[in-house]
Structure formats: C-alpha cells, structure tokens
Amino acid sequence: MFLKQITVGLYQTNCYVAGCQETKKGVVIDPGDEAQNLKEAIKKSGLKIEYIILTHGHVDHIGAVSLIKEFTGAEVLIHKDDSKMLKNPEENLSVHTHIPNIKLGADRFLEDGDVFDIGKLKCKVIHTPGHTPGSISLDIDGKLFTGDTLFAGSIGRTDFPGGSFKNIVKSIKEKLYSYPDNTKVYPGHGPCTSIKEEKTSNPFIRRD
Numbered sequence: 001m002f003l004k005q006i007t008v009g010l011y012q013t014n015c016y017v018a019g020c021q022e023t024k025k026g027v028v029i030d031p032g033d034e035a036q037n038l039k040e041a042i043k044k045s046g047l048k049i050e051y052i053i054l055t056h057g058h059v060d061h062i063g064a065v066s067l068i069k070e071f072t073g074a075e076v077l078i079h080k081d082d083s084k085m086l087k088n089p090e091e092n093l094s095v096h097t098h099i100p101n102i103k104l105g106a107d108r109f110l111e112d113g114d115v116f117d118i119g120k121l122k123c124k125v126i127h128t129p130g131h132t133p134g135s136i137s138l139d140i141d142g143k144l145f146t147g148d149t150l151f152a153g154s155i156g157r158t159d160f161p162g163g164s165f166k167n168i169v170k171s172i173k174e175k176l177y178s179y180p181d182n183t184k185v186y187p188g189h190g191p192c193t194s195i196k197e198e199k200t201s202n203p204f205i206r207r208d
C-alpha cells in the first residue's frame with residue numbers, strides 16, 4: 001500500500017494520499033489546505049485519485065477540496081450526518097478562518113459499514129460520531145485513519161456544535177478499540193500511534 005502523510009495549514013492537519021501500488025488507484029483523505037503541496041504529492045505518487053474522503057466537515061479538513069477535486073476529477077465522499085456542514089460556513093467553522101466561505105457539495109454519502117475498493121485495497125467506513133455527528137474513521141487495508149476522533153494521547157474536541165463527549169468515548173471504546181492491538185492509527189492531527197498504545201496510555205478513555 002502506498003501512503004504519504006502531508007501536514008497542512010494553520011491547524012497542522014494531516015492529509016493522507018493513499019493507494020494501491022499494483023493498480024495505481026488512490027484516494028486523498030482530508031485535503032485541508034495547501035492545495036499546491038497536495039497536488040505535488042499526488043503527482044509524485046503516480047496514483048490516479050478516485051475519491052476524496054472527508055473524515056468530517058470541519059474547515060481544517062476540507063479547505064482544499066475544491067482545488068483537489070478540480071485537479072483530480074475525484075468524487076467527494078462524506079458521512080451523511082456531516083453533509084450539511086459542508087454547505088454551511090458557520091457549521092464548518094470557515095467563517096472563523098482565513099478561508100471564510102466554504103460551501104461544498106459531496107458526490108456521495110457514506111454510512112457505517114460501507115466498503116469500497118481502492119484498486120485491490122478494501123476501504124471500510126466506521127461511523128465514529130462525537131467530534132461531529134458524521135465523523136468517520138477509515139479502515140484501509142487494516143490501517144486506521146481516525147480524523148479528529150482519536151489522537152496519540154488525546155481525543156477530539158466535543159465543544160463544537162453537534163459534538164458529544166459521551167458519543168466520542170463510545171465510538172473509541174466500542175468501535176476503534178475493537179481493532180487488534182497492533183493496528184496502526186493515523187490521526188487527523190499529530191503523530192501516528194497504535195491501538196495498543198492508546199488502550200494503555202490515552203488518559204481520556206477510562207478502562208473499566
């Protein structure tokens with residue numbers, strides 16, 4: 001599997017270019033900003049980008065979607081419960097930033113358990129609400145992309161509109177922690193981690 005992490009923008013969002021090395025089909029996860037850098041990484045990867053997958057609808061994860069869609073012709077996918085946020089600069093928080101008016105549409109809406117192919121790789125959608133109602137994590141070939149749900153040693157904020165601390169804890173405990181200990185975790189911000197590392201040391205999720 002090809003995987004390249006590019007950290008972009010004011011909020012240091014991790015954008016990922018991932019794909020199947022055999023078929024050269026790929027995806028971009030959370031193109032948040034710095035479209036030019038992302039375009040160069042895509043070009044260098046040699047992948048034909050089929051999907052732009054958004055882990056949720058916040059500005060720091062969607063800021064470069066239009067430009068990357070224009071560049072790749074890829075379909076934009078998001079969970080249906082965050083689709084409204086894409087169109088609404090108040091809800092996607094872009095009103096508070098230097099890219100003030102993000103109004104986007106998606107090409108397809110995702111639901112928990114959806115599975116699609118990226119060449120010979122399988123991508124499974126895991127609905128992990130809490131940071132936002134439509135936050136998702138992705139299982140691509142056994143690697144977890146957790147957006148703003150689970151970070152190394154931390155969890156996503158739940159004080160934005162639609163956030164729920166109870167739900168984010170439930171999502172992490174019941175869905176993400178059910179993955180094997182050695183599963184690698186690629187978060188929306190900060191360094192990579194593993195399920196084992198978080199199970200043993202994440203101070204926000206109590207083990208009982």
Ligand SMILES: [Zn+2]
Pocket residue numbers: 056058131148
């Ligand atoms: Zn967020």
Ligand SMILES: [Zn+2]
Pocket residue numbers: 011013058060061148188189
């Ligand atoms: Zn974020």
